Amino acid sequence: MKLLESGVVSENRKHIISFIIxxxxxxxxxxxxxxIFRLNLVAKYLSLAxxxxxxxxxxxxxxxxxxxxxxxxxxxxxxxxxxxKLEAAVNIANExxxxxxxxxxxxxxxxxxxxxxxxELPYIWYPFKSFPITLICVLIVPGIxxxxxxxxxxxxxxxxxxxxxxxxxxxxxxxxxFVTRQGWTGGINGITDLRTCLGWDIRTQAAQYTLYxxxxxxxxxxxxxxxxxxxxxxxxxxxxIRDMEDRVRFSGYDVSNxxxxxxxxxxxxxxxxxxxxxxxxxxxxxxxxxxAPSIYMVIFCALGGRESLIGVVYGxxxxxxxxxxxxxxxxxxxxxxxxxxxxxxTVACPKGLAGLFxxxxxxxxxxxxxxxxxxxxxxxxxxxxEA
Amino acid sequence: MSSxxxxxxxxxxxxxxxxFKAVDDVSIYVEKGTVHVVIGPNGAGKTTLxxxxxxxxxxxxxxxxxxxxxxxTMHEQDIVQAGVGRKFQTPSIYPSLxxxxxxxxxxxxxxxxxxxxxxxRDQEVIDRIHEVADMIYLSDKLQTPGELLSHGQKQWLEIGxxxxxxxxxxxxxxxxxxxxxxxxxxxxxxxxKISQNRSILVIEHDMNFVREIAHRVxxxxxxxxxxxxxxxxxEKNEKVIEVYLGH
Numbered sequence: 001m002k003l004l005e006s007g008v009v010s011e012n013r014k015h016i017i018s019f020i021i022x023x024x025x026x027x028x029x030x031x032x033x034x035x036i037f038r039l040n041l042v043a044k045y046l047s048l049a050x051x052x053x054x055x056x057x058x059x060x061x062x063x064x065x066x067x068x069x070x071x072x073x074x075x076x077x078x079x080x081x082x083x084x085k086l087e088a089a090v091n092i093a094n095e096x097x098x099x100x101x102x103x104x105x106x107x108x109x110x111x112x113x114x115x116x117x118x119x120e121l122p123y124i125w126y127p128f129k130s131f132p133i134t135l136i137c138v139l140i141v142p143g144i145x146x147x148x149x150x151x152x153x154x155x156x157x158x159x160x161x162x163x164x165x166x167x168x169x170x171x172x173x174x175x176x177x178f179v180t181r182q183g184w185t186g187g188i189n190g191i192t193d194l195r196t197c198l199g200w201d202i203r204t205q206a207a208q209y210t211l212y213x214x215x216x217x218x219x220x221x222x223x224x225x226x227x228x229x230x231x232x233x234x235x236x237x238x239x240x241i242r243d244m245e246d247r248v249r250f251s252g253y254d255v256s257n258x259x260x261x262x263x264x265x266x267x268x269x270x271x272x273x274x275x276x277x278x279x280x281x282x283x284x285x286x287x288x289x290x291x292a293p294s295i296y297m298v299i300f301c302a303l304g305g306r307e308s309l310i311g312v313v314y315g316x317x318x319x320x321x322x323x324x325x326x327x328x329x330x331x332x333x334x335x336x337x338x339x340x341x342x343x344x345x346t347v348a349c350p351k352g353l354a355g356l357f358x359x360x361x362x363x364x365x366x367x368x369x370x371x372x373x374x375x376x377x378x379x380x381x382x383x384x385x386e387a
Numbered sequence: 388m389s390s391x392x393x394x395x396x397x398x399x400x401x402x403x404x405x406x407f408k409a410v411d412d413v414s415i416y417v418e419k420g421t422v423h424v425v426i427g428p429n430g431a432g433k434t435t436l437x438x439x440x441x442x443x444x445x446x447x448x449x450x451x452x453x454x455x456x457x458x459x460t461m462h463e464q465d466i467v468q469a470g471v472g473r474k475f476q477t478p479s480i481y482p483s484l485x486x487x488x489x490x491x492x493x494x495x496x497x498x499x500x501x502x503x504x505x506x507x508r509d510q511e512v513i514d515r516i517h518e519v520a521d522m523i524y525l526s527d528k529l530q531t532p533g534e535l536l537s538h539g540q541k542q543w544l545e546i547g548x549x550x551x552x553x554x555x556x557x558x559x560x561x562x563x564x565x566x567x568x569x570x571x572x573x574x575x576x577x578x579x580k581i582s583q584n585r586s587i588l589v590i591e592h593d594m595n596f597v598r599e600i601a602h603r604v605x606x607x608x609x610x611x612x613x614x615x616x617x618x619x620x621x622e623k624n625e626k627v628i629e630v631y632l633g634h
Contacts, residue, residue: 233491233497234500246479247548250472250473251472251493252464252495252498258500258503
C-alpha cells in the first residue's frame with residue numbers, strides 16, 4: 001500500500017510540474033517574447049491544439065483513430081461564426097442607415113445570403129440569434145453529430161482502419177455540404193468579415209491580447225478536465241479497450257458506449273478550439289473543416305506523443321511554427337522539411353516527444369543538476385525516482 | 388431436476404458453420420459448487436462450446452440456461468452481469484495497466500459510462516483487490532504493469548479478474564497451459580479454493596491436472612460428447628481411450 005501511494009504521488013508530481021511549465025510558457029513566456037502579430041498566430045495554433053487534446057482521449061487512450069476531427073472543430077467554429085455574422089449584419093445595417101441599405105439588401109441578413117437571393121433568415125440560423133444558445137450549440141452540435149456517427153459505427157463493432165476511412169469520408173461530405181449550400185454557409189468563402197462579439201471589437205490589439213489569454217486559459221482548463229477524466233476508472237477502461245477489447249466486453253462492459261463517449265468528448269473539445277479560432281482570426285472557411293487539417297491534427301499528436309495531454313500542445317506548436325517558419329524561409333522546400341521531421345520523429349521515438357521526455361527526461365534532469373552542482377537536490381530527486 | 392437446479396444447464400446445443408457442426412447436440416450439466424472439466428483432442432469443439440456459453444457465438448439450436456437466464460439470447464456484457472465469466476485461452480490482460488488497475492477495472496461497479504466516471508477507489512475496493520491478489524499469488528506485484536508478468540502470472544491475473552467480478556459461474560479455457568509444475572499445483576489449489584462458493588467449467592489438456600481438480604468430466608470428440616462421469620470412469624471408457632487417451 002505504501003508503495004502504491006508513493007508511486008501515485010511521484011507520478012502526480014511529474015504531471016503537475018509539466019503542467020506548470022506549460023502554463024508558464026503559454027501565459028508568461030510567449031506574451032513577453034512575441035509581438036502581437038506572432039502572439040495572434042500562437043493563439044491560432046493553440047485553438048488547433050484543442051483538437052489534438054481531444055485526440056489524446058479518443059485515439060491515444062481509447063485507440064479510436066479519427067481522421068475527421070477537423071469536422072467537429074469546424075462545426076464549433078461555424079456555430080460561433082454564425083452568431084458573429086448575424087451581429088455584423090445588424091451592425092452594417094445600423095451604420096449605413098436603414099433607408100440606403102434597404103434598397104440594396106435585406107436588413108439584418110448576412111451579406112452572402114443576399115448574394116444567393118435568400119430574403120429570409122433560414123430556420124437553422126435562428127438559434128444563432130442568441131449568444132447563450134450559440135455557446136450551447138458550439139458544444140452540442142458537434143456532440144450530436146459525433147454521437148450519431150458513433151452510435152451507427154461502434155454499435156456495429158466497426159473499428160480500426162475502417163473507422164478512420166469513414167471519418168475521412170465525413171470530412172469530404174462536410175466540405176461538399178458547406179461549399180454547395182452557399183446560401184446557408186457562405187460557400188467556399190466561408191463566413192468572413194466578423195468584427196464584433198457582443199459589441200466588443202475583436203480586431204483591436206487589446207482584444208487580441210485578451211483573446212490570446214482566453215484561448216490559452218481555456219486550453220489549460222480543458223487539459224485539466226481531460227486529465228481528470230483519464231485518471232478515472234473510465235480512463236483506465238479506455239486504455240483497456242485499446243489494448244484488449246474482447247477482455248473488456250467479457251468483463252461485463254458495453255464497449256461501444258465507452259467508445260461513443262470518448263468520441264463525443266473529443267468532438268466537443270475540438271469544437272471549443274474551432275470557436276476560439278473564429279474569435280482570434282475573424283473568419284471560418286470550409287477549407288478548415290476538411291481532410292488536410294484533420295490529418296494535421298493527427299500529426300500534432302503523433303509528434304507530441306499521442307498519450308500525453310501536454311505533449312500534444314508542444315507537438316501542435318512545433319508543427320505549426322515549423323510550417324510557418326519553413327514556408328517563409330524555404331518556400332520551395334518546406335513541405336520536404338516538414339515531411340523529414342515527421343519521419344525522423346515517428347522512426348526515432350514512436351511515442352512522440354512526450355515518450356522521448358519520459359525515457360530521457362529524468363537522466364537529462366539529473367545531469368543538469370549535477371552540472372549545476374546542486375548535489376543535495378539531485379540526490380534527493382534520485383531517491384524519489386528510485387522510490 | 389429442472390434447469391435451475393444446475394449451475395449451468397446446456398442441452399442439445401448445436402452450432403453449425405456453413406454446414407460444419409463444430410458443436411453437435413451437446414448436453415452438459417454443471418452442478419453447483421463443482422469443478423466440471425471438458426477434455427478432448429484438438430478440434431473437438433471445446434473452445435467453441437465456451438464461445439457459445441459466453442455469447443461470442445450464437446448457437447444454431449439448443450439451450451443454455453444459467454439460473455433463469457437464457458444465455459443464448461443475451462449480449463456478451465449482459466451474460467457477464469448475470470454472473471457468467473470467461474478466461475481466454477491466451478491470457479488476456481491489460482498490458483499497460485498495473486496488476487492493481489487490472490483488478491480495479493474488473494471490479495463489478497461502475498460498469499456504465501457515467502458509473503465509471505463517478506467510480507471512487509474507496510477502502511472497500513482496495514481491500515477487495517488485496518484479498519483477490521492474495522488468492523492469486525500476486526500480492527507483491529500490485530504495482531507491476533501487466534505486460535511484465537510471467538506467462539503463468541498472467542493466467543492467474545486473468546482468473547483474479549474473474550474472481551473480483553464476483554461471478555457465480557466461471558469458464559476457464561486451458562488455465563494451466565504454459566505453466567511450470569509448481570505453478571500448476573498452485574493453480575489446482577486456487578481452483579479448489581474458489582470452487583467452494585461458485586461453479587467452474589474448465590477446458591484442459593493436462594490429464595494430471597484434470598485428475599487433481601475435476602469432480603466431473605465430459606469428453607468431446609468431433610463436436611460430440613462421447614463420455615461423461617468421474618475421471619476414473621471416463622479414463623476406462625474404451626471409446627475415450629481410442630480417440631484420445633490412447634495417443
